[in-house]
Amino acid sequence: MTDFKSLGVSNWILAQLKEVGILKPTPVQVSCIPPILDGRDCVGVAKTGSGKTLAFAIPILQTLSEDPYGIYALILTPTRELAFQISDQFNVIGTGMGLRTCVVVGGRDTIMQSKDLDKRPHVVIATPGRLADHIENNSTFSLSKIKYLVMDEADRLLEGGFDGQLSEIISALPKNRQTLLFTATNSPIIGETVSACPNNPHVWECETVGETATVSTLEQRFILTPFEAKNAYLVQLVLETREKKPKDSIMIFTRTCKTAELLERTFIKIGVSCSSLHSMKPQKERMSSLSQFKSNHTKVLIATDVASRGLDIPEVQLVVNHNVPSAARDYVHRVGRTARAGRVGRAVTLVTPTQVGLLQDIEKETKVRMEELSIDDTRVGEIILQVNTTLREVDIELGEQDWDEKKNINKRKKIILEGKNPDQVQMEKEKRIKKRKQASKEKRKKMKKTDGP
Template sequence: MSDFSSLGLSDWLIQQCKQMGISKPTQVQENCMPPILEGRDCMGCAKTGSGKTAAFVLPVLQKLSEDPYGIFCLVLTPTRELAYQIAEQFRVLGKPMGLRDCIIVGGMDMITQALELSKKPHVVVATPGRLADHIRSSDTFSIKKIQFLILDEADRLLEQGCTDFTKDLEVILAAVPVKRQTLLFSATLTDTLQELKGIAMNKPFFWESKVRTVEELDQRYILTPEKVKDAYLVHLIQKFQDEHDDWSIMIFTNTCNVFKILIATDVASRGLDIPTVQVVINHNTPGLPKIYIHRVGRTARAGRHGVSITLVTQYDIHLVHSIEGQIQAKLKEYPVEEKEVLKILTQVNVARRECEIVQIPILFIHRYFCCEYVAVG
C-alpha cells in the first residue's frame, strides 16, 4: 500500500492526517486522490466506512491552499446529518489554512444562511433542496466560479424517480460553471451512475471497489417465521444487552424508534458515522441489495469490528440470495435458542397488541422494556 506522500499529498496535510490517526491511505483514497490532484473528473464507488469523504476532502484542500479564494468547492449530499459530518472533516483537516466552511441545510434560518453565503466561504456543504431555494431567492452570492462540484452519495442524489432532487439539481447545475472538476462518490453503483459516467462527465477516472462490505463485518441471518419475528428481535436485544452492556445497537425497520438502541428507517442508512455502533439488526430484509449494503455499513467502520443480523422470513429467501450475489459472500446463520424465544413470545405479542389498541406510533419494544424512546428518520 502507498503512503500519502507518494500520492502527491502536501506535508501539512499528511501531518493533519497523522493528528487524526490516519497514517495510511485506504484503497479508495489511494486510487482516486492522484487523478483528482491531476485535475480529472472522478467517480469513486467503494464500501461504506472506507474513507470516501477524505478521498475528496484532502485533494480539494490541497488545491485550495495553492490559490485560496471565494467559494471554491460545493459539496451536495442527500441528508443534513451527512452534510455536518462532511463539513467537520473539511474543518478539521483544513484548520492550518484557516478554512471557512458553510453548511446549507433545511431546518435552519435562511437569512442567517444567506449572510454566511455572502461572506464567500471556501467550502459550501449543502442539501440540494435548501441550496436551490437560496439560488432562486437570493442574489447575494454566486457559485459561478467554483472549481469543484462534489456529489456525495451520488446514487441517491441522482436516483430516477426522485423528482424533487432532480428539479433542485437542475437549478444548481445551471448556477455552476461548465468548466469545473466534478467528483461523484457512492457506496453503490446504480444504472443512473453508469449512464452518467459516459454522458455528464468529462472522460472521468472511474474506480470501483470489488468488495461491497468490509472484512471486519460478521454478516449473519436468522430464519424465522413471520409471526414470531418480533419475539426474535426482542430476544436479540436482550442477549446483546446482557452480554455486552456497553454496546450500542442500530435497528433498521419499516417504522422507527431506543433502549441504548437507535431504531431507524433507511434515511439513516447513508453516511452516518457513529463510532460506537457494534450491532446492526435488520428487522426486515431489505428489498434491494444496495439498501442492505448501506444499512450494514453503519457498523464495522474505519477498521473496527461489527456484527449484522438480518431477520429472514419464509417470504424473504429470494431477497437474501440477491444480497449474497451483490456482496459476493454468503450470510452465515446466527445461532438462537428457540426455546428462549418461545418463553417471551406471549409477552411480546401482548405488548404489541396493547400498543396497537391505544395507537402508540412506536414499536412494541418500548412497551416491553418500559424505556424512554426517541424517533429517528
C-alpha cells in the same frame, strides 16, 4: 511506500494530517488525489470507511489555499448527518487556513442559512432539496464561480429521487468546473454521468467493491418468525446480546420512520436504553441520537436507511434488519455498518414467511448462504404478550399525538406545488407497488422452475 508527500500534498496539509494521526494514505486517496490536483474529473468507488472524504477534501483545500475565494466548492450528499460529518472533516484539515464552511440541510432555520451563505463560505456542504430552495428563493446567493462539484454517495443522489433538485442546482453551476463522484457501490448511472464529464475523467474502483459485495469477516444469519411474533424475536435477540455481550453496540434498521419511533418507545418502556434516527425527528434530536450512540452512551440505535450510508460510526458489533430489504444493494449498505476495517461483525435479518423469496434474492445477489439463527423460543413465548401490548399502547400514543400528520401534510403540499393531484399520485404509487410485487412473485416462480425440484 507511498506517502502523502509523494502524492503532491502541500506541507501545511501534511502537518495537519500528522497532527490528527493520519500518516499513510488509503488506496482511494493514492489513486484519486493526484488526478484531482491535475484538474481532472474523478470517480472513486470504495467501501465506506476507506477515506473517500479526504480523497476529495485534501486537493480541494490545497488548491483553495493557493487562490482563496468563496464559494469555491460544493459538496452534495443525500443525508443531513453525512453533510455534518463531511463538514467536520473539512474543518479538521482546514483549521490552519481560516476555512469557512456552511452546512445547508433541512431541519434548520432557512433565514439563518441565507445569512451564512451571504458570508460567502469557501465550502458549502448541502442536501439537494434545501440547496435548491436557496437557489430559487435567495437572490443574493450564487454558485456561478465554484471550481469543484462533489457528489458523495453519488449513486444514491443520481438514481432518481433528487432529479428535480439536481437539475436546478447543476443549471446554476459553471461549465468549467471539476466534477468529483464518490460512492461505496457502483451503478450504471455512475458510468453514464462519467461519460458526460469533459475533464479527462479518472475512474478508480476498489477491487473488492461490487454492488452486492459483503466482507468475509461478516457473519450473516436470519431468524424465521411468524409476523405476529416478529417484534418479540427482535426484543429477545437484543436482550440475549445485551446479556452475553453487554459492551456490544447494536444497530436496528427499519423500513419506515414510524416503525423506528414505535420500536424506540417500546424498547424504552420495557427497560432497554436506546435512541432512534430517522427523518421525522427534529434535527437536534437526530444529532443527539447519533452522538449518544457514537459515544457508547446508548448501545442500541434504531434507524431508517438514513443511517445506512457513509456515517462514520467506529464500532458496531451487530446489525439487525427488522425487515428484509427489497434490494440487495440496500442490504449491503445496512450490514456494512459492522465488520468494518477488518473487524468481525454479525448481521441478523428477521424474515416473515412472505419475505422468504426476498431473502433468497439477496442470497443469490450477494453469493452468501445465510444460516438460521437459533433463538430461545420459550423466552420469546414469555415476552410476546408484553411486547405486543406495549407496541399497541405506543401506537395509540402516536395516534393521539398526530405523530405522522405533519409528514402527510408536507407530502401533499409538495405534490400540489408541483401541479399534481395528490390523490392521483397516491393511486399511481399503489399501482406501481402492486406491479412490483407481481413481478417479484413471477421472478421467484421462474427461479423455482429453473432450479428444478
